[in-house]
Amino acid sequence: MRKIRLSKSIRLLLSLTLFIGVSASTALAGKGTLTLWEWHMTEIPDIVGPLYQKFEQEHDVKLLIDSPPFGDLPKKFMIAGEAGQLPDLGELWAAMLVPEFAEKGFLEPLDPYIEKEGGAKFLAKFQPWSITYYKGKIYSLPIFAGNIGLFYNKTMFKNAGIGAPPKTWDELVEVSKKLTNPAKHEYGLALNGGDEELLLCLTPFIAQNGGRVGRVGGKLWINSPETVGAIQFVIDLVNKHKVVPSYVTTPYRVARELFRTGKAAMLYDGSWSIKFVEEKNPTFEWGTAVLPKGKTTGTGVSIGDTEFGMFRSCKDKELGWEFLKFITSDESNYFWLSRTLILPANKATWPKIQDQPYLKPFLDQMNLPNAIDVYRELPPQVPQALEVFKVEMHNAVLKKKTAQAAMDAVADEWNKLYKEWEKRYGSYTR
């Protein structure tokens, strides 16, 4: 019988593997672990990393973090949910995931834990609009919200003899026309028309025209005269006034690039883009402002992009709750958000950041009476609803349909989504 002989290098490798394995298990022995799936560790490890480390030290626990990109995380959750392989904790896009996950029984309701902390007193630190309820229960705690404001190129304004950013829709048209020079590939206003978040970018116009987006008070608003009027105004900006560069092929990242490179004088974007513009060190002066108003003021608010929740399968729920408390605490919230300049959900942090010059207009807009939380108004199948809207908006901009016909089609499809949901899970109420 031939003996199996291992080379020296293979023996060394095996010994090393064994040593590392034993060392790691020894190091973890006695320590609890929590699995966490989130999307910030890849993008901003220097900000969230120290926070997670602090939690680990304070609670003698090891966080096992998996951090796929933002767009991939919901898919990962959905697949893991179907396979029964969910982590202990997760960063959730609440508007999209909470209804489905709550219905499927994947999420742990947080109400009993909140009650133990004082109930309403504990919740009082959050902005009231930032808490996501589903059928009267809370499944996640918020970190930040966002809204759409106006970024403008002060240098281009100065060169065109324009003193201040536009304050009304009429001024927006006038100023945009002055700043548009197709021969130099310069445009007045960059709008996101190319990706699914185009609805978020359009929502301020809808709010400023007295409209709403989804089902509010039992009525679906997307094809209402107010909403269609706002949609028509945007279509006119693109087709009639020709101040918006290639609407249907301009997603947010391209719109942002057009602004950062001085090809677009104005940009409708969220406060999350302040850092992106700053990082580019633009050669021009720029600023942010409150959006120009239509019939009324208003903005599109996105809430619940980042909330943290606990899954039913969490093996140490008390520890899981400690993490949720820690990550949404005043201190953690301020540490995180003062570095990313995204609007925090925790009210205690607002006074500390309200003098930040780029952020102030966004904070002011958050308090507008008709700021619309667009995603919570949509049918619960949020990505599908957004895709339907994108297709029909493109139909309208590319003159295949009138604005009214396009929005009627959206209403039909969204009604089907609501019905499909009701067939699956019964009535839909937030």
Next chain:
Amino acid sequence: MRRLRESEWILFMLPASIYLLMTCIYPLGSALLLGFYDTIGGKTVFVGLGNYIKAINDSALPGVLVNSLAFTAFSVLFHMLIGLGLALLLNVRGRRRNLWRALQLIPWLLPASVVSCIWLLIYQPQYGLLNTVLSKLRLPFLVRDWLGDPGTALASVTISNIWMGYPFFAVMILAALQNIPSDLYEAARIDGAGGWGVFWYITLPLLRPVILTTSLLDIIWTFRFFDLVWIMTKGGPIRATEIMPTYVYKTAFYNFNFHYAAALGGIMVLIMICLSIGYLRIYLSE
């Protein structure tokens, strides 16, 4: 002795078979099975062909199928024509022949994500290469948003795919060309055949098996090709470039309707089986 060899053969095949079963057959079977279920009242229930009937009534699906077939047909046709032309050019003796052969492989070596970015920049409406060239040539009426216009979007992504995929045909055909015995050409020339005659009666018939095999592979690859269209247009505008893979992906991961997506995947498999059978019948009749 013979029996022993047979049992040994099975033993050697077993690991590969188990691997194939676990990584291919089982997931495929599970996915197809998923298509016969749906979530109703919060529970997963068997609905038989319900999802397939839903697909028949899906108003978006005919357009998606037409796009998929057009994308596949034009891609494969031009892969073949350009690949054949290039292989014939590269088969002649000349200086730096190997350099030219290596250079023409570049598009095929690039990942689909890189190719998508290159062509996104070429088609960029404001400062893209194509519109800039058209403007310089004083053809401003041709300047447009190539990927944003539903009339040109599918053709634009198809051209990008053609650019990426033709070298594979060129390499395969070139290899086959080099295996054609030179005495056949000499005999044809002695018989008075011209260039066209030699190509039509000698080269093309001998290349036919390679062209058919490569085309079959390309049909299967292109019909399920996802990356390029997804990165360039995500199926837009107005579903002008929506193909089966992007539609299935959106159904599964935008709409989280895994059951319906599985049924759509089943339809894709059926279409590919039909295309393959049809093609193989032609191939075998040759």
